[in-house]
Amino acid sequence: MTTSGQSIRQSPVIAQAIDAIVAEIDAKTASITDVRPPTEALRADYDALVKAAGDTRGWPLLYPMLGSGAGRGALVELADGSVKWDLVAGIGVHFLGHSHPEMLRAQLRSSLEDTTKHGNLQSGTLPYAFAKRFVELAGRSSRLKYAYLTTSGAMANECAMRVCMQKRNADRVLAFEHCFMGRSLTMTSIGDNAAARDGLPVNTAVDYIPFWNAALAERMGGQTKFIDWTLQQLATAVGRYPGRHACFVMELIQGEGGFNVPPKAFLEELMKACKGYGIPVWDDEIQTFGRTEQMFAFEHFGLGEYVDVFCVGKMTHACAALWTEEMKPRPGLLSGTFIGSTVDFEVGMTVLDVLEKGNCYGPEGIFAQHHAAFRAQAEALVAKHPEWFPKVELAPELIGGVGGMMRLTPFGGAKDKIAAAGKALFDEGAIMFWCGHGPYHLRLLPPMPAMRVDEWPRIFEVIERGLARVA
Numbered sequence: 001m002t003t004s005g006q007s008i009r010q011s012p013v014i015a016q017a018i019d020a021i022v023a024e025i026d027a028k029t030a031s032i033t034d035v036r037p038p039t040e041a042l043r044a045d046y047d048a049l050v051k052a053a054g055d056t057r058g059w060p061l062l063y064p065m066l067g068s069g070a071g072r073g074a075l076v077e078l079a080d081g082s083v084k085w086d087l088v089a090g091i092g093v094h095f096l097g098h099s100h101p102e103m104l105r106a107q108l109r110s111s112l113e114d115t116t117k118h119g120n121l122q123s124g125t126l127p128y129a130f131a132k133r134f135v136e137l138a139g140r141s142s143r144l145k146y147a148y149l150t151t152s153g154a155m156a157n158e159c160a161m162r163v164c165m166q167k168r169n170a171d172r173v174l175a176f177e178h179c180f181m182g183r184s185l186t187m188t189s190i191g192d193n194a195a196a197r198d199g200l201p202v203n204t205a206v207d208y209i210p211f212w213n214a215a216l217a218e219r220m221g222g223q224t225k226f227i228d229w230t231l232q233q234l235a236t237a238v239g240r241y242p243g244r245h246a247c248f249v250m251e252l253i254q255g256e257g258g259f260n261v262p263p264k265a266f267l268e269e270l271m272k273a274c275k276g277y278g279i280p281v282w283d284d285e286i287q288t289f290g291r292t293e294q295m296f297a298f299e300h301f302g303l304g305e306y307v308d309v310f311c312v313g314k315m316t317h318a319c320a321a322l323w324t325e326e327m328k329p330r331p332g333l334l335s336g337t338f339i340g341s342t343v344d345f346e347v348g349m350t351v352l353d354v355l356e357k358g359n360c361y362g363p364e365g366i367f368a369q370h371h372a373a374f375r376a377q378a379e380a381l382v383a384k385h386p387e388w389f390p391k392v393e394l395a396p397e398l399i400g401g402v403g404g405m406m407r408l409t410p411f412g413g414a415k416d417k418i419a420a421a422g423k424a425l426f427d428e429g430a431i432m433f434w435c436g437h438g439p440y441h442l443r444l445l446p447p448m449p450a451m452r453v454d455e456w457p458r459i460f461e462v463i464e465r466g467l468a469r470v471a
């Protein structure tokens with residue numbers, strides 16, 4: 001017996017229609033092959049659209065960036081007809097780039113269902129299929145066993161926080177300095193960024209532990225000294241509030257904090273110490289998931305055994321909090337109207353397909369190849385224009401990151417210069433963002449599965465032109 005729902009999904013008529021739409025979009029986007037300036041005739045309308053967009057919320061858009069609805073690979077077309085390299089991809093969200101055929105198919109399939117949203121009370125089968133698959137992937141090298149799906153990273157983090165607090169019956173949180181966790185009141189309370197909680201109450205008590213800093217470690221006399229010093233700070237915080245810590249939340253590689261990659265030993269010693277204190281380790285992979293040289297950052301570092309709670313979002317579109325058997329919350333703790341839209345789960349499944357089958361990982365995988373190509377181009381740029389790249393005392397590595405998290409530090413990492421560089425690069429045709437809290441860095445989260453490694457020299461021609469405007 002086939003249900004009507006199944007017969008729709010298996011219909012050859014619908015399959016043909018989807019093929020026809022994807023082929024038509026392919027034809028319509030074939031002319032998007034390189035960066036180009038705005039079309040003069042569209043400019044006035046576009047400026048009005050950008051202004052109107054800012055006016056709806058009361059402050060201007062950071063970049064005057066409104067998509068036309070089309071693109072190709074890492075190239076995105078804006079509504080003014082211009083084409084730019086999209087190297088930040090919605091801060092990692094558009095991981096398969098623009099007008100990717102499999103993304104189009106996922107979007108089209110998602111339009112076949114009777115409703116758009118799945119809820120905790122009433123849902124189709126897709127959210128749970130996504131959750132099951134994600135838990136299976138995570139479970140290959142960790143003890144993570146259950147998932148609760150949400151519509152944003154901040155909400156996944158809220159759920160993870162509740163799981164930890166209920167389990168431990170505790171009210172304090174351990175977090176790294178310079179961490180970022182999202183924009184809810186609780187997440188801005190924990191996130192180490194004063195501007196994000198300007199005028200807001202702090203509703204959660206946090207004890208901050210320093211994150212890895214290679215320059216400081218060197219000054220202290222090496223990695224072991226730095227780790228011992230950090231462990232001492234952890235011991236002090238735990239001793240000051242015995243039994244009060246619900247968790248230690250960790251980004252294994254900090255995103256907003258500056259794409260800072262620590263050595264495994266730093267994370268492992270802290271995780272081991274947490275185990276000793278009975279404090280759950282919560283790994284926030286909302287920015288790192290999928291991007292390192294393994295699918296999970298905990299796999300990249302070989303630390304899955306220590307992870308008790310985990311969050312994902314951004315590139316999977318469907319967001320989730322995961323936890324182990326021991327961390328299982330009591331029924332009633334987590335719920336809400338929406339689990340997400342059909343398109344979130346179709347897209348999430350498509351992204352997982354690409355990550356699993358696309359030769360993405362390992363030292364020879366395409367993500368490592370992209371990272372190497374980025375570094376080679378960046379090193380050549382630094383060598384060509386050393387005056388743009390003065391040494392930065394607190395971050396001597398001018399080119400940093402791992403896999404698809406890439407950073408470059410021109411102009412001494414000065415905030416105003418990096419922001420000006422972001423805008424100049426945008427005008428030249430390369431969309432990037434920044435990260436760090438001083439020094440600041442140019443941040444790239446490129447849509448690697450949709451790019452060719454040989455596109456990096458062309459991308460760096462644009463980057464060179466953009467930086468020249470600021471220098």
Ligand SMILES: Cc1ncc(COP(=O)(O)O)c(C=O)c1O
Pocket residue numbers: 091152153154155157180181182183251255256284285286287313314
């Ligand atoms: C590490 C980390 N956690 C949480 C979040 C919040 O995710 P969202 O913006 O989807 O709420 C972000 C977003 O940048 C993040 O980088």
